[in-house]
Amino acid sequence: MTPERPPLPVIIAAAVAIAFFLIPIAGLIARAPWATAVEELTRPEALAALRVSFVVSVASTILAVFFGVPLAWLYARVAFPGRDVVRALTTLPMILPPVVGGVALLFAFGRAGLIGPVLDGLFGIRLSFTTLAAVLAAFFVSAPFLVLTVEAGLRSMDRRFEEAARTLGAGRWLVFRDVTLPLIGPSLFAGAVLAWARGLGEFGATITFAGNLPGVTQTLPLAVLVALESRPEVALMLSLLLLAISAVVLVALRDRYLRLA
Numbered sequence: 151m152t153p154e155r156p157p158l159p160v161i162i163a164a165a166v167a168i169a170f171f172l173i174p175i176a177g178l179i180a181r182a183p184w185a186t187a188v189e190e191l192t193r194p195e196a197l198a199a200l201r202v203s204f205v206v207s208v209a210s211t212i213l214a215v216f217f218g219v220p221l222a223w224l225y226a227r228v229a230f231p232g233r234d235v236v237r238a239l240t241t242l243p244m245i246l247p248p249v250v251g252g253v254a255l256l257f258a259f260g261r262a263g264l265i266g267p268v269l270d271g272l273f274g275i276r277l278s279f280t281t282l283a284a285v286l287a288a289f290f291v292s293a294p295f296l297v298l299t300v301e302a303g304l305r306s307m308d309r310r311f312e313e314a315a316r317t318l319g320a321g322r323w324l325v326f327r328d329v330t331l332p333l334i335g336p337s338l339f340a341g342a343v344l345a346w347a348r349g350l351g352e353f354g355a356t357i358t359f360a361g362n363l364p365g366v367t368q369t370l371p372l373a374v375l376v377a378l379e380s381r382p383e384v385a386l387m388l389s390l391l392l393l394a395i396s397a398v399v400l401v402a403l404r405d406r407y408l409r410l411a
Contacts, residue, residue, distance in 0.1 A: 178390055182386045195364060196387075206352075215342055248354025253359075296341035351392060362376070374392075
């Protein structure tokens with residue numbers, strides 16, 4: 151097949167778009183202090199932010215898998231009244247401004263929120279401005295990516311394998327564990343990686359609900375903001391680290407994401 155030759159205006163518009171996205175990245179790379187890169191990335195504040203980001207992103211991804219897979223299965227397999235409305239509301243954080251999500255979490259689980267006083271009074275649990283708050287903020291904004299990806303995998307899978315397993319006497323849990331999960335494994339993996347990457351880059355909901363406490367809730371994006379005011383070299387290197395991680399995730403999942411889109 152002869153490659154399609156696009157019109158000149160399309161080529162020009164595409165070239166402008168590519169330049170618009172690549173120039174900021176080139177600016178980061180050009181201004182980065184490569185000679186002291188290791189030193190900047192191993193500063194105590196950078197390592198502390200890296201540790202918090204690792205804990206928050208991994209913990210939020212575990213929560214996303216634990217709660218998101220059953221939710222995706224419910225959306226894909228159970229027709230109940232108001233399902234579309236519930237799906238829209240539970241995936242709203244994907245398009246909701248993160249700071250609005252943080253405000254919502256604060257007024258729900260904060261000390262003066264809807265549920266916060268109950269948790270404090272009955273269990274002595276105070277969520278806001280803790281590491282757990284950062285985990286919940288990342289979970290709030292990242293779980294919808296896993297839910298929609300797994301739901302797409304469930305809808306596209308061949309259900310005859312599940313039916314065959316049931317005819318052989320397998321129970322519902324056994325079918326789900328030994329048949330359904332392996333079949334949606336690629337979708338689950340892709341959703342988990344997307345959720346992890348989104349949680350790693352979370353900023354607005356975290357700073358609003360969890361604050362910006364070094365070593366406690368200060369993740370890499372928050373550390374970039376702080377370092378930009380006093381040590382721009384550290385901010386540059388941390389930004390490049392996040393950029394590299396995001397690029398690896400997008401390249402690794404490109405084909406899977408396009409098939410599910």
